[in-house]
Amino acid sequence: MKQFLYRSYWLRRLLASDPGRKRLNQAGKATISLISSVFTTTLILNLLGLEPLLPSIISGIAGLMGIMVVMDDTKEKKQVTTLLLALSAGCGVTLGSLLAWNAVLVSALMIAIIFSGFYFSRYGSRYFSLGMIGFFTVYFSSFLKLSPAQFPLFYLAIAIGIIYAYLYNFVIFKDSVQLLKRSMRSFHRQANLTFQLLIEIIQDPETNESRRRKLEYNVRKLREYANNVSTDLSAQDIKGIWPGLTAKQLKLYVFDTAMFVMTLADSLQKLKKDDALEMAELRKLLVQVISTLQAAEVLDQDYKEKNLAEAESVIRSLQSFINDLFNKQSSRPEGWIYLLRRIEAIASHVTEGALRIQYSLQAIDVQHADAEDEAEEDEEDDKEEKGLKPTTKKAIQSLIAGTIAIIVGYLISPIQPYWVLLTTFIVQLGTETVGRTYLKGLERSVGTLIGAIIGFILATLVSGNSTLEVILLFSVIFLAFYLLTVSYTIMSLFITMLIAFMYDLILGGISMELLGARVMDTIAGGAIALGVSAFIYPTKTMDKVSEAFTDYLNELDSYVKRYIHSLKQPTGVKDMADIAFELDGKIQTIEDESRPVLQGPGARKYSGLPRWITIFTAINYYAKHLVASSYQKNFHYPKEVSSVFLTVEEKFTHNIQVLTEMIETDEWTGTMHDLQEEREKIERFAPGHQDNQGDLVHHLYYIWKINQSLLMLGHHMGIDSEK
Numbered sequence: 001m002k003q004f005l006y007r008s009y010w011l012r013r014l015l016a017s018d019p020g021r022k023r024l025n026q027a028g029k030a031t032i033s034l035i036s037s038v039f040t041t042t043l044i045l046n047l048l049g050l051e052p053l054l055p056s057i058i059s060g061i062a063g064l065m066g067i068m069v070v071m072d073d074t075k076e077k078k079q080v081t082t083l084l085l086a087l088s089a090g091c092g093v094t095l096g097s098l099l100a101w102n103a104v105l106v107s108a109l110m111i112a113i114i115f116s117g118f119y120f121s122r123y124g125s126r127y128f129s130l131g132m133i134g135f136f137t138v139y140f141s142s143f144l145k146l147s148p149a150q151f152p153l154f155y156l157a158i159a160i161g162i163i164y165a166y167l168y169n170f171v172i173f174k175d176s177v178q179l180l181k182r183s184m185r186s187f188h189r190q191a192n193l194t195f196q197l198l199i200e201i202i203q204d205p206e207t208n209e210s211r212r213r214k215l216e217y218n219v220r221k222l223r224e225y226a227n228n229v230s231t232d233l234s235a236q237d238i239k240g241i242w243p244g245l246t247a248k249q250l251k252l253y254v255f256d257t258a259m260f261v262m263t264l265a266d267s268l269q270k271l272k273k274d275d276a277l278e279m280a281e282l283r284k285l286l287v288q289v290i291s292t293l294q295a296a297e298v299l300d301q302d303y304k305e306k307n308l309a310e311a312e313s314v315i316r317s318l319q320s321f322i323n324d325l326f327n328k329q330s331s332r333p334e335g336w337i338y339l340l341r342r343i344e345a346i347a348s349h350v351t352e353g354a355l356r357i358q359y360s361l362q363a364i365d366v367q368h369a370d371a372e373d374e375a376e377e378d379e380e381d382d383k384e385e386k387g388l389k390p391t392t393k394k395a396i397q398s399l400i401a402g403t404i405a406i407i408v409g410y411l412i413s414p415i416q417p418y419w420v421l422l423t424t425f426i427v428q429l430g431t432e433t434v435g436r437t438y439l440k441g442l443e444r445s446v447g448t449l450i451g452a453i454i455g456f457i458l459a460t461l462v463s464g465n466s467t468l469e470v471i472l473l474f475s476v477i478f479l480a481f482y483l484l485t486v487s488y489t490i491m492s493l494f495i496t497m498l499i500a501f502m503y504d505l506i507l508g509g510i511s512m513e514l515l516g517a518r519v520m521d522t523i524a525g526g527a528i529a530l531g532v533s534a535f536i537y538p539t540k541t542m543d544k545v546s547e548a549f550t551d552y553l554n555e556l557d558s559y560v561k562r563y564i565h566s567l568k569q570p571t572g573v574k575d576m577a578d579i580a581f582e583l584d585g586k587i588q589t590i591e592d593e594s595r596p597v598l599q600g601p602g603a604r605k606y607s608g609l610p611r612w613i614t615i616f617t618a619i620n621y622y623a624k625h626l627v628a629s630s631y632q633k634n635f636h637y638p639k640e641v642s643s644v645f646l647t648v649e650e651k652f653t654h655n656i657q658v659l660t661e662m663i664e665t666d667e668w669t670g671t672m673h674d675l676q677e678e679r680e681k682i683e684r685f686a687p688g689h690q691d692n693q694g695d696l697v698h699h700l701y702y703i704w705k706i707n708q709s710l711l712m713l714g715h716h717m718g719i720d721s722e723k
Contacts, residue, residue, distance in 0.1 A: 021179075021182050021186070022179065022183075022228075023482050023483075023484075023485060023486075024482065025173065025179065025182075026067070026068075026481065027478050027479075027481040027482035027484075028478070029067050029168045029169065029173055030064050030067040030068050030477070030478075030481050031474060031477055031478040031481070032168060033063040033064060033066060033067050033161070033164045033165050033168050034060045034063050034064040034474070034477060035060075035474055036063065036164045036168075037056075037059040037060050037062060037063030037064075037157075037160055037161040037164050037165075038056045038057075038059060038060040038063075040059070040160050040164070041055055041056045041059040041060075041156075041157045041160050041161075042056045044156070044160075045153070050153065053506070054144055055153050055154055055156070055157035056157065057140070057502075058089075058093065058137065058140060058141075058154055058157045058158060058161070059157035059158065059160050059161040061089075061133075061137070061140070061161065062085070062086070062089050062133070062157070062158045062160075062161025062162050062165070063160075063161035063162070063164045063165050064161075064165075064477075065085065065132065065133045065136065065165075066082055066085055066161060066162050066164070066165020066166065066169070067165050067168065067169060068481065069085075069128075069129040069132045069133060070082050070085070070129055070165075070169070071125040071128075071129060072124070072125055072126055072129075073125075075170070077124075077126065078169070078170075079166070079170055080126075081125075081126045081129055081130070082162065082165055082166050082169065082170075083162065083166065084126070084130060085129065085130065085133050085162055085165075086158055086159055086162040088130040088131075088134045088137075089133045089134065089137045089158045089161075089162070090137075090154075090155050090158055091134060091137075092113075092133065092134040092135070092136070092137030092138040092141065093137050093138075093141045093146065093151065093154045093155070093158070094141075094151060095109055096109070096137060096138035096139070096140070096141030096142040097141045097142070097144070097145060097146040097147075097148075097150075097151070099142070100141070100142045100143070100144075100145040100146075101145075103410075103417070106138070106142045106418075107406040107417075107418075107421075109138055110135060110138055110139065110402065110406075110418065110421060111398075111399060111402035111403060111406070111421075113131050113134050113135045113138065114131065114135060114398045114399075114402050114425050115395050115398055115399045115402070116131055116395075117130070117131020117132060117134075117135070118131075118391055118394040118395040118398050118428075119391055119392060119395035120391075121391050122389055122391040122392075135425065137158075139418055139422060141154075142418070143416070143418075179232060180229075180232045180233065180238070180241065181241050183225070183228055183229045183232050184229060184250075186225055186228075187222075187225045187226065187228075187229050187254060187257075190218065190221055190222045190225050191222060191257055191258075191261060191294075192294050193218060194215070194218045194219060194222055194261050194265070195261070195290050195291075195293065195294040196294070197211065197214060197215045197218060198215070198261070198264050198265065198268065198290055199287050199290055199291065201215065201268055202268065202277065202283055202286050202287055202290075203283070203287065207269070207272060212269070215265055216265070219261060219262055219265045222258055222261055222262075223258060223262070223584070225258075226254050226255065226257075226258035226581075226584075227581060227584055227585065227588070229250075229251075229254050230251055230254060230255075230581045233247045233250060233251055238250060242357075242360075244360040245357060245360050246360075248578075249353070249356060249357055249360060250357070251577060251578065251581070252353055252577045253350070253353040253354060253357060255577040255580060255581065255624075255627070255628070256346060256349040256350045256353050256577075256628060257293075257350050257353075259346055259624055259625070259627075259628035260293075260343075260346040260347055260349075260350050260628075262621070262624075263342055263343055263346055263625070263628065264286075264290070264343060266621075267339045267342070267343060270336060270339060271336055271339060271340075274336040276336045276339075276340070281321065282321065282340075285314060285317055285318045285321060286318070286343070288310075288314040289311065289314050289315060289318060289347050292308075292310045292311035292314055293311055293347070293350060293351070293354075296308050296311065296354060308351060308354055308355055308358065311347075311351045311354075312351055312355075315344060315348055315351060318340075318344050318347070319344050319348075322337065322340045322341055322344055325337050325340070338697075338701070342625070345628075346628050349628065390432060390539075393537040393539075394428065394432075396536065396537060397428065397532050397533060397536050397537060398425070398428055400532050400536055401424050401428065401528050401529055401531075401532040402421055402424065402425070404424075404531075404532070405420045405421040405423075405424040405524075405525060405528050406418075406420075406421055408420050408524050408528065409421055409521065409524075412517070412520055412521060412524060413517050413521065416517075416521075419517075419518060419521035419522075419525070420521045420524050420525045420528070421525070422525070423444065423521060423522045423524070423525025423526060423529075424525040424526075424528050424529045426444070426525075427440050427441045427444060427526050427529035427530075428529050428533075431529070431533065432539055432544065433533075433539045433540065433541040433543075433544045433593070433596065434530070434533050434534045434538050434539065434540060434541055435540075435541030435544075435596025435597055435600055436541070436593075436596050437529055437530050437533040438530050438596060438600055439595065439596040439599060439600065440488060440526075441525075441526025441527065441529055441530050442526070443487075443488045443489040443492065444488065444489075444492045444522060444526055445519075445522055445523045445526050446489050446492075447488070447490065447491065447492025447493040447495075447496065448492050448493075448496045448519050448522040448523075449519050450493050450496075451493035451494065451495065451496025451497050451500075452496050452500070452512075452515040452516065452518065452519050454493070454497060455496055455497035455498075455499065455500025455501065455515065456500055456510060456512055456515050458472065458497065458500070459500040459501055459503070459504040459510050460510065463504050463509065463510070469501055469504065469505055470505075472497075472501055473498060473501040473502065473505070476494040476495075476497045476498045476501070477494075477498055479494045480494035480495050480498065496515075496518070499515075499518060500515060503515075541593070541596050541597050541600075542597065542606065544593045545590070545593045545594050545597065545609070546663050546664065548586065548589045548590045548593050548594075549590060549612070549616070549663050550660045550663050550664060551586060551589075552583065552586040552587065552590060552616060552620075553656050553659055553660050553663075554656070554660065555579070555582065555583060555586060556583065556619065556623060556656065556706075557652070557653055557656040559576065559579050559580075559583065559623060559626075560623070560626070560652055560703065560706065561652075561653070562576060563576065563626045563627075563703075564645055564648060564649055564703070567645065567699060567700075568642070568645055576626075576627045577627055580623065580624045580627055580628075583620055583623055583624070584620065584624070587616060587617060587620045590613060590616060591613065594609055594613060597609060598610065608716060611716060612713065612716070615709050615712055615713050615716075616713075618709050619706050619709045619710070622702040622705045622706045622709065623702070623706060625702045626699075626702050626703070641681070641682060644678050644681050644682055647678055648675060648678050648700075648703065651673040651675060651678070651707075652675070652703070652707060654670070654672075654673060655672045655673060655707065655710050655711070655714070656710070657669075657670075658670045658671075658672050658714065658719060659672075659710060659713060659714060659717070659719075662714075662717050662719060663717075668718070668719065671719070671720050671721065671722050672711055672714045672719055672720070672721040672722075673721065673722060674707075674711065674721055674722065675703070675704055675707045679700070679704050682697065682700055683697055
């Protein structure tokens, strides 16, 4: 089976496309919970001789939202929130029905729920989850206008939906343990897929542009998978799957593997350009290193020990080959030889990490050394923010936007006035900046328009065939939530198709005018959300982007300082892998916050932003290499070198401060420093590569690269630099 997988690139690509099958897991659970709730409620009410349609819809909503809206950070909190959803939904049905006679009261209740959901989310996501299900049950019950005699049936329907959500979330599908196991499996598949591409590039004497682009794409995906695994890791999960392992061991192994692939992908083009791969022995050794690591099933209890033993042997041969190349150099070695040294160093890290993992798996009772590390908790920043908190701002925005949406809704569609409010509420979710609100509103409007057209055509074709219509309805629900994180536009398209099928089932027919009204409501709701976010306590997109840039620079400063300190005294530099993952996350934040600017109408005004992002991405790559390609033991160097470390630290911190001040205030606050003089001193006084001591030239290389990138960034901002 494995041989078949290795032969088919696209099958391997498909198997690795959803890390840990997170999207499939979440969308599948939500859909199954919805189906189970609907059919169970329908069956019970049919047995009682009661009309099942409307209670079944409410039951399905409860089952669906019991999966999708619970976002607490621990399993125990999620369990409590899931059960509380039943209470909130029951209150929504009761109040929505009792107040249905007065549109003003219903409108006020909906706006109050939205305001409370945003405001009280400062105390935890639970309150927002309760507000969401409360809003939707009020929305549905207000136009159903239930009588008190019908309440027990709907309470039963809600209870059935919540029970199914609880069962699927915490009993039948135990997310945390299995999700991590699947995430690691996806990571290994993606790594092996990329390893195979690397082997093909090494063996091919020519540079294939198509293969190079494919490699770049797969390296980016591997970086995403590494970050996913890092996020999913917790000591409890690891002990449940791999007794004896620690979170630190596994996280470091993932980091080193990802960096090994990234380094190879980046270095092979340079090695080809310098004709280094013309050496048959080097090509053979590199292919052997990759092949042995590709074949190693590191986390498999039945792994083949010979694979890692072969990897160790091949790496020793590669190390010997590189040492011979260094020894043949009478003066300073060529740059590509240092590339080989980095490849060998990271390959050694991967192999050593894999061996430590296997030793730990085989000696379960011995692993207690890292207990203190696992018990460490990150200190939270308790600094009070100036002015209103984001949750308060969002709550006030929702209050004003909701009021406007209700008025506009009555003007557009007096019969169903709350659709504009619903859209306004949804567009406001997770959109802190004006740019994000604009982008989400646009994507929802486009998706709704296209979905209305497709939904109308399909609903018309299958109208009268209830069984087929129900199958299509459940299918589009699954696709909507499966593709939610991939494309919000496509998700909106499927949700609108869902509405078309529901209208046809409930009303016995559908018209383009009805769907057209929903499109108008959606556009109006998105416009209201955008207008309020732009004028009421607005958070400008570029302010958020600037904040993301400065946040990254401050974290980078402390990271580089810690690395330099490790050169002055023996410390575990590999412990910095956690910080490297955090820096990766901050780069992702920069990209996410910049997306509305790059895709919005102001893209031309900020035409320099893509260059900034490219520079920060390069800095992040260099920063991760400080840890990944380090092979330090104890360094020995003369006094002239000791003083250089302090100067490098001071100048680097100064450069970071100048950049952050310029980004925050747009005011020139000083000149940035080149580190060329310090680099020359290190290369002059540090022990040479033949002295069998720690190679400072190797270990400080990426400090110079990071600083050069900072100077380039400063140059684009108009900041002068001096040596």
